[in-house]
Structures are given as structure tokens and as C-alpha cells.
Amino acid sequence: xxLPKKVTINEVILRDGIQLEEKVLSVEEKQELVHYLLDxxxxxxxxxxxxxxxxxxxMANSGELYDLIKNLxxxxxxxxxxxxxxxxxxASHGVKRVNFVFSASNTHNLQNVRQSTEQSLERxxxxxxxxxKEEIKLDVSIATxxxxxxEGEVPVHRxxxxxxxxxxxxxxxxxxxxxxxxxxxxxxxxxxxxxxQEFPEQSFNLHxxxxxxxxxxxxxxGMEAGITSFDASLGGLGGxxxxxxxxxxxxxxxxxxxxxxxxxxxxxxxxxxxxASKRLKELIGHDLSSYVLKAGKSDRKYSVPAEx
Amino acid sequence: xxLPKKVTINEVILRDGIQLEEKVLSVEEKQELVHYLLDxxxxxxxxxxxxxxxxxxxMANSGELYDLIKNLxxxxxxxxxxxxxxxxxxASHGVKRVNFVFSASNTHNLQNVRQSTEQSLERxxxxxxxxxKEEIKLDVSIATxxxxxxEGEVPVHRxxxxxxxxxxxxxxxxxxxxxxxxxxxxxxxxxxxxxxQEFPEQSFNLHxxxxxxxxxxxxxxGMEAGITSFDASLGGLGGxxxxxxxxxxxxxxxxxxxxxxxxxxxxxxxxxxxxASKRLKELIGHDLSSYVLKAGKSDRKYSVPAEx
Numbered sequence: 001x002x003l004p005k006k007v008t009i010n011e012v013i014l015r016d017g018i019q020l021e022e023k024v025l026s027v028e029e030k031q032e033l034v035h036y037l038l039d040x041x042x043x044x045x046x047x048x049x050x051x052x053x054x055x056x057x058x059m060a061n062s063g064e065l066y067d068l069i070k071n072l073x074x075x076x077x078x079x080x081x082x083x084x085x086x087x088x089x090x091a092s093h094g095v096k097r098v099n100f101v102f103s104a105s106n107t108h109n110l111q112n113v114r115q116s117t118e119q120s121l122e123r124x125x126x127x128x129x130x131x132x133k134e135e136i137k138l139d140v141s142i143a144t145x146x147x148x149x150x151e152g153e154v155p156v157h158r159x160x161x162x163x164x165x166x167x168x169x170x171x172x173x174x175x176x177x178x179x180x181x182x183x184x185x186x187x188x189x190x191x192x193x194x195x196x197q198e199f200p201e202q203s204f205n206l207h208x209x210x211x212x213x214x215x216x217x218x219x220x221x222g223m224e225a226g227i228t229s230f231d232a233s234l235g236g237l238g239g240x241x242x243x244x245x246x247x248x249x250x251x252x253x254x255x256x257x258x259x260x261x262x263x264x265x266x267x268x269x270x271x272x273x274x275x276a277s278k279r280l281k282e283l284i285g286h287d288l289s290s291y292v293l294k295a296g297k298s299d300r301k302y303s304v305p306a307e308x
Numbered sequence: 309x310x311l312p313k314k315v316t317i318n319e320v321i322l323r324d325g326i327q328l329e330e331k332v333l334s335v336e337e338k339q340e341l342v343h344y345l346l347d348x349x350x351x352x353x354x355x356x357x358x359x360x361x362x363x364x365x366x367m368a369n370s371g372e373l374y375d376l377i378k379n380l381x382x383x384x385x386x387x388x389x390x391x392x393x394x395x396x397x398x399a400s401h402g403v404k405r406v407n408f409v410f411s412a413s414n415t416h417n418l419q420n421v422r423q424s425t426e427q428s429l430e431r432x433x434x435x436x437x438x439x440x441k442e443e444i445k446l447d448v449s450i451a452t453x454x455x456x457x458x459e460g461e462v463p464v465h466r467x468x469x470x471x472x473x474x475x476x477x478x479x480x481x482x483x484x485x486x487x488x489x490x491x492x493x494x495x496x497x498x499x500x501x502x503x504x505q506e507f508p509e510q511s512f513n514l515h516x517x518x519x520x521x522x523x524x525x526x527x528x529x530g531m532e533a534g535i536t537s538f539d540a541s542l543g544g545l546g547g548x549x550x551x552x553x554x555x556x557x558x559x560x561x562x563x564x565x566x567x568x569x570x571x572x573x574x575x576x577x578x579x580x581x582x583x584a585s586k587r588l589k590e591l592i593g594h595d596l597s598s599y600v601l602k603a604g605k606s607d608r609k610y611s612v613p614a615e616x
Contacts, residue, residue, distance in 0.1 A: 001498075111612065184570050244613075245603060292520055295519045301458065
């Protein structure tokens with residue numbers, strides 16, 4: 001079993017994580033969570049999204065949040081953008097790195113960002129020019145890379161064509177997102193091997209949802225296929241508002257716990273991460289889909305009960 | 309990624325699955341679940357346990373249940389036994405296959421079956437003789453093989469010594485049980501490779517709990533290391549009454565869903581298995597930790613919503 005020595009975890013709690021939550025977090029509450037994450041030595045954070053506030057009310061204060069946290073050098077801050085307008089809003093706050101998202105599935109892309117996949121790819125050229133001018137790093141996320149809740153199977157050659165387009169555009173990192181938790185480990189392994197063979201110079205990141213419980217297995221398969229960068233959400237929160245059946249992202253503390261137990265470094269302080277998750281639970285006001293938060297770490301020891 | 313073509317799933321809902329449940333299932337309710345499992349083409353079932361009824365009240369009607377289901381030829385029926393008395397009770401009902409359980413960890417064995425690991429191994433000789441005389445197949449389960457909630461780490465050489473003892477006794481199948489969900493996929497892979505190298509003639513089965521969410525990843529790692537037989541519990545119920553922090557077994561429908569999506573056969577009808585899980589939820593009276601029961605299978609398709 002070939003595994004990496006070190007893996008980067010990109011925390012998405014403040015973007016994908018909370019975007020379906022009913023309780024809208026204030027900018028102060030988000031800032032507090034950022035400091036919990038910093039304490040836990042998180043290094044990469046998708047802090048929000050520059051989308052229309054009516055589409056995702058939870059994201060409306062993303063610019064305001066950035067103004068408060070932009071000087072935290074330890075954190076690599078990324079904002080999701082769905083279009084040029086999003087890139088412009090991000091730029092107006094001085095954001096240095098954005099993640100343009102669109103879907104491999106045309107039907108999901110029409111639902112999610114109101115344009116066809118081809119239109120998204122076309123518009124990406126303008127966005128790329130804008131970002132180059134503004135010296136903003138541009139990542140790209142391909143939603144429904146492993147399947148679409150409307151269309152079903154998404155052919156690998158379709159995703160390959162999209163990636164070929166993106167590498168021409170010199171995308172920084174390309175994320176393959178399993179938007180509604182349809183991927184299985186064998187599929188992930190074969191998919192990633194194909195992509196790495198076809199595009200050996202390109203950096204890839206994987207984004208899994210735990211909808212069918214396969215999130216950690218998919219991360220394992222991704223690592224075995226050579227990936228060392230994964231998205232995860234504190235407390236396992238998350239889900240796409242425009243993908244029916246979408247549920248939580250793979251849970252950061254569960255991912256980090258598994259990796260550390262396997263001897264794979266993340267640089268994260270797991271105990272402090274669990275503290276962050278406890279605070280998140282208070283702020284969001286309901287139980288989280290985190291195993292480690294409930295059960296404690298594997299090395300938790302119990303006393304032998306006294307005789308009855 | 310080397311994977312098997314076919315895997316055997318041993319259903320443990322009527323033993324490990326329900327033994328922590330407050331609501332004691334009647335023999336008729338258990339019989340109904342057996343028929344649901346038969347409909348789903350399950351082939352192997354640990355149907356109960358011959359332990360003292362005061363220790364695990366849920367198991368008190370195991371003999372009575374066996375009397376009702378013993379002629380179901382399609383199901384390979386196994387009963388757990390903790391001692392010779394259990395083997396004798398099983399024999400009195402005509403049980404043809406038993407699974408003797410004890411722990412690699414001495415502290416857990418004292419809590420679980422009130423004897424040291426050495427005593428269990430000694431007594432196993434008498435049980436083996438008894439079973440041979442009665443023509444009962446004898447499987448053996450080694451609890452806390454991957455870690456103990458009291459002692460912490462359980463050294464692999466300790467488990468290896470135990471297995472060496474068991475192979476002398478000609479155990480049918482040896483199960484390595486991760487009683488409180490402490491195992492991680494790297495550990496499972498290395499552990500299984502070691503055991504298969506040391507004991508190439510011995511059949512092994514793996515038993516995982518999903519306490520830290522690693523159940524499916526551990527099954528993936530087990531398959532990669534060459535194992536083709538796994539325990540699982542319908543609805544993800546389960547837990548050891550004498551192991552603090554124990555939670556549900558890895559969930560059968562989630563396991564079968566993952567395997568089928570990976571192109572690995574189980575012989576099980578997943579749709580009917582989900583029906584069995586729905587019925588279990590009604591009988592037990594609370595939510596189950598099953599992802600597939602909640603989300604549906606990965607190939608579930610949604611209609612595009614009408615314009616608002």
C-alpha cells in the first residue's frame with residue numbers, strides 16, 4: 001500500500017460546510033471559527049464565496065470576513081467564484097486566490113450557475129485574463145466529476161476533455177468534486193490514475209462528500225493513486241444548494257484522525273481541531289456528523305469498571 | 309489496486325447488532341428479520357449467542373430462534389459461544405456451527421468473559437473436543453485484535469501467538485475483530501499481510517466497528533490485503549456491552565453498496581437489503597446509522613426542479 005508521507009487538508013467549513021445551514025453565521029462568528037482553525041494549525045481555508053447573496057445568503061458577508069482575516073499569513077485563503085462578477089468582487093476586497101467552480105454535468109451546471117458547461121469554459125478565459133491582470137491565483141473546481149444527481153454517470157472522457165481545456169488555461173490547482181457523494185474507491189483510484197497519466201504536470205485536489213459513507217475510503221483510494229491534497233469540512237457539514245440529495249463533506253477531524261493514525265502528516269493539531277468542531281456545534285446549534293467528536297480518538301483509554 | 313471479484317458478507321445484526329439495544333426483540337420479530345435477509349439473498353448469519361441471559365438479555369431466545377430457522381438451507385447459521393456451557397446449549401438445539409469469542413487483550417477478556425486470555429485458550433481445547441464429538445464446526449473470533457479500550461495498543465506479535473495456538477487446534481475460520489473501532493486502513497493492511505504470510509493455509513474474516521468512521525476504509529484495506537470475508541450489521545447497529553465506547557458495526561447495506569459500485573459481487577440483493585433495514589428501523593424504534601438507507605444508492609437520479 002503506497003501512501004504519501006504528508007497530505008494537505010483544505011478546510012471548506014466556511015464555504016461548502018455552512019452554505020446549506022439555516023442559521024446564518026455572523027462575520028464575527030466566522031472570524032472566531034477562523035481563529036479556532038488557526039489554533040489547530042490549519043494551513044488552507046476556503047473562507048467564502050462571491051456569489052449573489054440571494055442565491056446563498058450564508059455567503060453574503062464573505063468580503064467583510066476577508067477584510068478581517070486577510071492578514072493572517074499562516075492561512076492560505078481561497079474564495080469560490082462562479083463567474084467574472086464574483087472575481088471582480090473578490091478582487092475589490094484584495095483576495096489573492098480564487099476557485100472558479102463549474103460542473104462536468106451540463107444539467108447540474110445549468111442548475112448551479114445558470115449556464116452550460118461550454119459557456120462556463122468560455123467565460124473562464126475572460127476570468128483568467130482578469131485574474132492574471134489582478135495577480136490573483138486561479139484554481140478551478142469541476143463539480144459532479146464522479147457522477148451527477150440529474151444525469152447519472154459522467155463519462156471520464158468528458159472530464160478529461162475539460163481538464164485538457166483547463167491546462168491550456170494554466171489553472172493553478174484543479175479540484176475534482178464528488179458533489180453528491182456518488183464516487184466509490186475503485187472509481188476514484190482509476191479516475192485519478194488516468195488523470196495523472198494524461199496530465200503529469202497538473203496539480204490535483206479531491207473534494208468528497210460522505211453521502212453514502214464512502215468519503216474516507218475515497219480519500220484512501222485517492223492517496224493510493226498519488227493525490228496529496230484533499231478538501232474536508234469541520235464537523236462534516238456541507239452540501240450543494242443546487243444538487244438534490246447532497247449531504248455533508250467528508251469530516252475534517254475524521255480525515256485528520258485517520259491520516260495521523262496511518263502515520264501520514266497533515267501539520268494539524270487534532271486535539272485543537274476537535275475543540276474547533278465543538279465550538280462549531282455550539283454556533284450552528286445542532287449535532288455534527290463527526291465520528292471523532294462523538295467517540296474520541298482511537299487512543300482514548302477507559303478505566304476498568306468497578307465490580308457491581 | 310488489487311481487489312477480489314467476490315466477497316462474502318456475514319450478517320451479524322441478530323448477535324452483535326442488537327445486543328446493546330434496549331428493546332428486546334421477540335423470537336417472532338427476529339424470525340421476521342431472518343426472512344427479510346433471506347429475501348435479500350444473505351448467505352451467512354450469526355443468529356445469536358449462547359451466553360448467560362443475565363449478561364445479554366437480548367440473546368436469551370437464541371435457542372428458540374434456531375429451532376424456528378434451522379431448516380433454512382440457504383443460510384449458513386452461526387452462534388457465538390463464550391465457553392463450553394455455551395457450546396453445550398448450542399449443541400442441545402442442534403446448532404451446526406459456533407463461533408468462540410475471546411480477546412487478545414487480557415483486560416478486555418476478563419471484562420467480557422470473566423477469564424484471562426490464557427484461560428480462554430486452554431478452555432478452547434475442551435470446547436474443540438466437544439465440538440469435534442458433536443460434529444459442530446468451530447470458528448474463533450479474536451476480539452480487540454487491533455486495539456483495546458482499556459490497554460490501548462495490542463501488539464501484533466501477541467495476536468500472532470494466539471493465531472499460532474488456534475491453527476494447532478484446527479480452527480475453521482479465524483475472525484480478527486476491531487471491537488471498538490480503533491483500527492485504521494494502514495494497520496489493517498499491514499496486519500492482514502503479516503497474518504496471511506505467517507499462516508497461508510488459514511481462512512480469515514474481518515469484523516469492523518465504525519466508531520471513528522473508518523469501517524469502510526478498513527474493509528477496502530482488508531480486500532487489498534487479500535481478505536474476502538467480512539462481518540457487517542444491518543443498519544450499522546452493534547456494540548459490545550463490555551467494551552466502553554463501543555458503537556455500531558460497519559453497516560451491511562453501506563458495505564454492499566460500496567462493493568457493488570466497485571464491481572465486487574456479494575450475491576446480495578441490495579434493494580431487498582434496504583427493505584430489511586427499513587423493517588429493522590421499525591422494529592428497533594430508532595434511526596439507524598446507515599448512509600444508503602437515508603440517501604439512497606449512488607445511481608439514484610433526481611428530476612430537474614421546475615423554475616420558481
